[in-house]
Amino acid sequence: MANETLLVVDDNEALREGLSEMLSFEGFTVLTSENGLEALRKMQIVSPDLIISDITMPQMDGYSFFSAVRSRPEWVTIPFIFLTARAEREDVLTGKNMGAEDYLVKPLSREELVTAVRARLARSRQLEMAQLQQAYEASLTALANAIDLRDRYTRGHVERVTSYAMTIAACMEWPEWRVEQIRFGAILHDIGKIHIRETTLFKETSLTEEEWEEIKRHPINGAEMIKDIPYLSHAVPIVRHHHERWDGNGYPDRLAGEKIPLEARIVAVADAFDAMTTERPYSPRRDLEDAYEEVLKCSGKQYDPGVVTAFQTAWESGQLHKIKATWK
Ligand SMILES: [Fe+2]
Ligand SMILES: [Fe+2]
Known part of the structure; x- marks a missing residue:
């Protein structure tokens, strides 16, 4: 689906802009922030369809940012991808244990990035559809039961x-x-x-x-x-x-x-x-x-x-x- 909004959070400006450019080129709308705190502020205005976040950042790091996102019911389903440097393998484990959907190792190729983003977005749409189907089913059953009770x-x-x-x-x-x-x-x-x-x-x-x-x-x-x-x-x-x-x-x-x-x-x-x-x-x-x-x-x-x-x-x-x- 074109024009989904992605939020890229990284304190390294060059990297942030690089990612933003690659993703914009693919047709996504890209928002950027340099740390978790600023990202949370942006999310009050626009809720992204997916988040890519660095781990080590000043003010609010990736883990705290992730926890803050997951603590809000309206953001709990947004796919979250951690960015990690090769030297930080243990970060991957921590991120996965916390429940992040994926991680990407820096530096990363355009293909790697786009494939991961598309896969996560597709999965998230699938889950949304399944939830919607369950919600329909539950409401229709409640309605039908109410009528049957008569x-x-x-x-x-x-x-x-x-x-x-x-x-x-x-x-x-x-x-x-x-x-x-x-x-x-x-x-x-x-x-x-x-x-x-x-x-x-x-x-x-x-x-x-x-x-x-x-x-x-x-x-x-x-x-x-x-x-x-x-x-x-x-x-x-x-x-x-x-x-x-x-x-x-x-x-x-x-x-x-x-x-x-x-x-x-x-x-x-x-x-x-x-x-x-x-x-x-x-x-x-x-x-x-x-x-x-x-x-x-x-x-x-x-x-x-x-x-x-x-x-x-x-x-x-x-x-x-x-x-x-x-x-x-
Ligand atoms: Fe009947
Ligand atoms: Fe019947």
């Missing part, structure tokens, strides 16, 4: 359906990235239930035609809620079609067979399996074996036979039992 689902439905669905997908020998694409759709499958009135949701007597229609709208409502969020584009078909049936008797679009998105066919099995094995106000909990047999029995009618085969593989591997035990 429906008096027992705790863990969202997590179990997600784990079951991803396990079944993995048993279809999908590559990891494709399995991963099921995650958010599984988490959010029932998000549209937020539109169902409490009087309908908590009704103890049988539902009227109108109330039943209201419940059956939750896949459409859910898909509508997330359709404009690019990050959730893979979730939309799962949310919309998780109640379709292989024989075409499901809802909302009465799709049949392979017309139903495969991811939704997988979540349908995961969702039904969890519903059967969970205590509900309107139906008693079945034991796992019983629910397993029921899924097999409905293969080719309610469920995609291919998905049921993968479900069977997952069952035989013991993974479904493990998931159930984790989220009891």
Whole structure:
């Protein structure tokens, strides 16, 4: 990525300028400071994407500077590279023990410098993406759980359906990235239930035609809620079609067979399996074996036979039992 901001800290002016020139030439924006104290002052105004710092400097040396940077939550993830002279090998050890990402030995070539900087920046972007993904997942799960609570689902439905669905997908020998694409759709499958009135949701007597229609709208409502969020584009078909049936008797679009998105066919099995094995106000909990047999029995009618085969593989591997035990 072009134009990332790097902070070079060194008391040797010639070296500082040399590094700055090399890095500017590569398209980076470069800030320079002659010691840790001055660098910290600059960082109050601009937070760099990466820091390269000498160790021995007047006023505030590299180690103290590093500790000061790491003590601030907003700076804790900035990659930090120490610069050390060849005679200072023990410095390398100290730096690494403190947790610096890398060190470079002076004098260094342009190639060495640029390679290290690019590698550290790439790694840092990767970590940021992973953290972002985890943050999304945690917030979506919290939201989905809050909605499920209205429906008096027992705790863990969202997590179990997600784990079951991803396990079944993995048993279809999908590559990891494709399995991963099921995650958010599984988490959010029932998000549209937020539109169902409490009087309908908590009704103890049988539902009227109108109330039943209201419940059956939750896949459409859910898909509508997330359709404009690019990050959730893979979730939309799962949310919309998780109640379709292989024989075409499901809802909302009465799709049949392979017309139903495969991811939704997988979540349908995961969702039904969890519903059967969970205590509900309107139906008693079945034991796992019983629910397993029921899924097999409905293969080719309610469920995609291919998905049921993968479900069977997952069952035989013991993974479904493990998931159930984790989220009891
Ligand atoms: Fe649903
Ligand atoms: Fe569900």
